[in-house]
Amino acid sequence: MTNPAASAGSARSQENRRQLIAEHVVEHGTVTVSWLAEVTGVSVMTVHRDLDALAGRGVLRRFRGGVSALPTSVFESNLDYRLGVHVPEKEAVALAAAELVEPGMSVMLDDSTSVLALARLLPAKAPLTVLTNARRVLEVFAGCEEIRLIALGGEYSLTHDSFLGVPCVEAIESMSVDLVLVSTSAMNARMTFHQEQDVVLVKRAMLGSGARTALLMDHSKVARTALHRLCPVADFDHVVVDDGAGPELLAELREHTDVRVAPAARAKE
Structure with missing residues (x-):
């Protein structure tokens, strides 16, 4: 026995x-x-x-x-790995992106580590209405009295520690917000990409629900591609990158959208 x-x-x-x-x-x-x-x-x-x-x-x-x-063009890294890489750059990008958020706004946040860094700065911008599919972002705002928090549910993904799938897309499509802030795994001067189609569908739904949209990217993700196209760079109202991105790429990006360059040293002060 x-x-x-x-x-x-x-x-x-x-x-x-x-x-x-x-x-x-x-x-x-x-x-x-x-x-x-x-x-x-x-x-x-x-x-x-x-x-x-x-x-x-x-x-x-x-x-x-x-x-x-x-990561590869077809494989997205686990969240725990992504949380430990390019941290100063992500914090710098988050600091610059926080300038887009004003008290009283409704903002939608995706499940990326760059946006998680931004989320930690946003209680200072309260009152806000925050919508997200990311469990760790929910934890940031849980208990914040001046934050109206709306969880976008769906099928739980261990890799991303977030909620995806058709229920999540349908929840997003029922909303309309002032500002959507997302990141993705790869971009070049014209197009953004991600390795997973479920993630692409959720991010596209988010971008369609915002009056304004912003893309947060550290320089390790630029001048790269992945399996699935997300959307053109021109679809974003703002792109926020750290100063590790090359000047030629920045010039090309500025042909399509507003580009804000975040000095990474600011995040270390």
């Missing part, structure tokens, strides 16, 4: 090991299977089973002999 306590302990041990593996991959970006087996003290076959489970959750991406949390 199976011992329930032993089974529960084994499951906890497995989940702890998988969490450790995920943390190592997020920290290093790309690692080998053999290295993970060494640091976790289990067999290569056990690591392969753990990686299959983590890849199924969208936490990481497998390739022959290794695993990665880095």
